[in-house]
Each structure stands twice: as C-alpha cells, then as structure tokens.
Amino acid sequence: xxxxxxxxxxxxxxxxxxxxxxxxxxxxxxxxxxxxxxxxxxxxxxxxxxxxxxxxxxxxxxxxxxxxxxxxxxxxxxxxxxxxxxxxxxxxxxxxxxxxxxxxxxxxxxxxxxxxxxxxxxxxxxxxxxxxxxxxxxxxxxxxxxxxxxxxxxxxxxxxxxxxxxxxxxxxxxxxxxxxxxxxxxxxxxxxxxxxxxxxxxxxxxxxxxxxxxxxxxxxxxxxxxxxxxxxxxxxxxxxxxxxxxxxxxxxxxxxxxxxxxxxxxxxxxxxxxxxxxxxxxxxxxxxxxxxxxxxxxxxxxxxxxxxxxxxxxxxxxxxxxxxxxxxxxxxxxxxxxxxxxxxxxxxxxxxxxxxxxxxxxxxxxxxxxxxxxxxxxxxxxxxxxxxxxxxxxxxxxxxxxxxxxxxxxxxxxxxxxxxxxxxxxxxxxxxxxxxxxx
Ligand SMILES: *[C@@H]1O[C@H](CO)[C@@H](O)[C@H](O)[C@H]1NC(C)=O
Ligand SMILES: *[C@@H]1O[C@H](CO)[C@@H](O)[C@H](O)[C@H]1NC(C)=O
Numbered sequence: 001x002x003x004x005x006x007x008x009x010x011x012x013x014x015x016x017x018x019x020x021x022x023x024x025x026x027x028x029x030x031x032x033x034x035x036x037x038x039x040x041x042x043x044x045x046x047x048x049x050x051x052x053x054x055x056x057x058x059x060x061x062x063x064x065x066x067x068x069x070x071x072x073x074x075x076x077x078x079x080x081x082x083x084x085x086x087x088x089x090x091x092x093x094x095x096x097x098x099x100x101x102x103x104x105x106x107x108x109x110x111x112x113x114x115x116x117x118x119x120x121x122x123x124x125x126x127x128x129x130x131x132x133x134x135x136x137x138x139x140x141x142x143x144x145x146x147x148x149x150x151x152x153x154x155x156x157x158x159x160x161x162x163x164x165x166x167x168x169x170x171x172x173x174x175x176x177x178x179x180x181x182x183x184x185x186x187x188x189x190x191x192x193x194x195x196x197x198x199x200x201x202x203x204x205x206x207x208x209x210x211x212x213x214x215x216x217x218x219x220x221x222x223x224x225x226x227x228x229x230x231x232x233x234x235x236x237x238x239x240x241x242x243x244x245x246x247x248x249x250x251x252x253x254x255x256x257x258x259x260x261x262x263x264x265x266x267x268x269x270x271x272x273x274x275x276x277x278x279x280x281x282x283x284x285x286x287x288x289x290x291x292x293x294x295x296x297x298x299x300x301x302x303x304x305x306x307x308x309x310x311x312x313x314x315x316x317x318x319x320x321x322x323x324x325x326x327x328x329x330x331x332x333x334x335x336x337x338x339x340x341x342x343x344x345x346x347x348x349x350x351x352x353x354x355x356x357x358x359x360x361x362x363x364x365x366x367x368x369x370x371x372x373x374x375x376x377x378x379x380x381x382x383x384x385x386x387x388x389x390x391x392x393x394x395x396x397x398x399x400x401x402x403x404x405x406x407x408x409x410x411x412x413x414x415x416x417x418x419x420x421x422x423x424x425x426x427x428x429x430x431x432x433x434x435x436x437x438x439x
Contacts, residue, residue: 022167025174029313029330035133050144060239067328083125087217100276178315251293260291332422340367
C-alpha cells in the first residue's frame, strides 16, 4: 500500500519538513483560512497582508445558515451570537417598496437551533472574531504580494518590499480584485453589474428619536430591482443598504469603502421619496454613506493552479453581493480544502503515529476542486438565470398586483444556496474517490 501511494505522490513533502502554507490576503476569508489550516499537523502557516494592520470597513454582512454551520466547525457558535442580530419574528421580512407591507418572510427550510438560523452582522466584528482564532505570529502585515511563480517543487511569493518567500501551497484569498487571479487570467476584466451598493453601519442610538423603527431585518423590494435593507446588525449597530440600478457614469466615480458624502445622501433622499416613509426617516439620520459599484468577472472553473495555488473566496468567484453568500462561499472553500488536506495526509491514511504527517497536494487539490466546482458553477449559472427571470418575467408584469404575485414566485427558492452544506458535499466526493485516498 505504502509503495503505490509514494509512486503516485511525488509532491509529498519531505518527512521532516512541515507543509508550508502561504495565505495571501488578511480579510475575513484569509483569516478564516489561517485559523482553519493552522490546525493541520506538521504544517507551518503564514498569512501575508499588504496593509499595516487590521483595517476597518463598515459593510453589512449576512451570515447564512451555511456560513454559521461552517464557522461552527472551527469556533464556538455561542460566541458568534454576541455580535450578530437575528430579526423577529423571522430572520428576514420582504416588504412592498411603497406600502411597507410584508409580502413574505424568509425562513430556514426546516426548523433548526436558533444559533444556526441566518443572522446579520458587520464586517469589523466578524473580521475580528476570525482573527482571534488565528495563532500568534501567523499574520505578516505590510507584505504586498505582487507576483507568484510556480515550479515543480513549490511556489515563490514576490513582495513589493521584502525578499521572496517559498511555500508548498499558496492560498489566494486576496478578494474580488485579486492580483494573483489577474496575474494568471490577464485578459479578464471586472465588469460593472449595473447596480451600486450604498451602505453604512452606524450606532443604533442615532435612531432613538425616529418614530416607527422596526425590530426586524427587512428588505423593501422595488419594481425596477432596487432594494433596501434595514435592520440591526449586532453590537448596538444599525445597518443601511440600498442596491440601486445606476448608469455606468455614476458607478465609475465610486470605489469600495469610499464615502459618497452629503451628495450621496441627497441622492438617496431624492431617489426614495415615493417609497415607504420609514426609509427616508432613516436616511435622514445617516452620518455618512459609502457607495460602490457591484462588479463581477467569470468565476474560476479550476480553483487551482499547478497543484500549488488554490483560490478561495471572492478571488475565486468574483461577484460582489451575490445572494448574500459571499462569506459562506469563502468559508466553504476553506473547509473543503482543510478536509481534503487532512484526509489524504498520512496521519489519516496510515495511522503510523510515530511518523511525521505528510501531505498529498495533487490528491488534496483534486478533492477540493471536485467538492467546490459543481456547486459554484451552479450558483454562477443561477445568477444568469435570475437575469433572464427579471427580464422575461418580473419586468413584464402588467400592474402592481401582477408584479407582487410574480415577485413572490421568484422568492420561493435559493435555500439550496443559503443552506449549502459543504461537509456533505465533501463526503460525497470522498466516498466516490475512497480507493484513490486509501489504497
Ligand atoms: C475604510 O475607510 C476608513 C475611513 O476612511 C478607513 O479608516 C479604513 O481603514 C478603510 N478600510 C479599508 C479596508 O480600506
Ligand atoms: C478542477 O476542475 C476543472 C473543471 O472541471 C478541471 O479542468 C481541473 O482539471 C480540475 N483541477 C483539479 C486540480 O482537479
């Protein structure tokens, strides 16, 4: 058995040498990768982040059932409750843009423990929480990766200001604008999705004099595809999100995490004057507004390069804000990778406890890619189908009543995305390839 394994796995690391893993990008997914992969025996994990320290950015983040489940595999789910908010009576109410009437509640597909029901939070506490689980000394700030070379014995990371670093495995978690993805997919540009996200998270007490603020998380849906999300996001903060179709010339002036200031707020007041008056009341107390264009590029079908690089999170599936599953899809990428590396290591396959654990990168990366690609391709396809549904079904409603009826039909699905269970998907793949792993 040992002989056939060795024969097929030239890229196994040396007996004494730990598996060196370099993660690029210290955001939520890079942090999650560092926390999770650091649990692998006989491994050495480094995370390279270009900023000088953890940076703050105030976006609202949905934690879906899938995200909470995967977070719970590395962290105590009770602790997550401290920085999230779950709307009552159901986690999300869908409201009519003008009347504010609830058209539908979003619920889980089956009753689950409250801790595992979708909730809202914001970027800063989630980021801090993930970083808290990263062992000391793993994160290297001030390291801007400019280029990666891959050869037969490993990868080399080149930095703006430091000496190159070698690694056995590189995890690219450098976000939607991933420099590493662009290095390997040179002709591919991000395209504007036609929608600008206006967002802000602020102290709940700014709302104390606003009459009629709701205690739930609500989404007001408009006939042209505009939607507004309002609700508490945990830790005494309140979140505002408006997704507005805007012409490209408006979008091109904006960038991620940049303030649109008083001009942005005036624009929102004007835009929403006919909508449920509660929205205007809340816009009136916004201290500031961030606005950025939602962009997308084709998703990677091969999530790996040369058995040495793995893409995860927005670097792998670059679409901002799709179905509010940005965090869960990134966590799930990492969980699939962790499971594949663990299970194909000698610790799992030949239980010789005296021997230092060795890893099988080609087989791990194959199992990782198999676990993720079918689901991701299906989600990407759904984004195109939804565009068609909007054009050919929603937008041709003859009046408001007809539109409401059609909207409700479109809101009937997507639990398969929000409640995806990557562990089960991984098991499906490993059961299929059991003999490849264990003989
Ligand atoms: C976002 O902008 C704020 C305010 O300008 C700044 O303090 C913060 O570091 C920025 N965050 C990121 C991730 O760029
Ligand atoms: C990942 O999947 C893609 C698409 O099917 C395939 O072309 C590629 O070879 C796979 N990569 C690995 C490492 O198995």
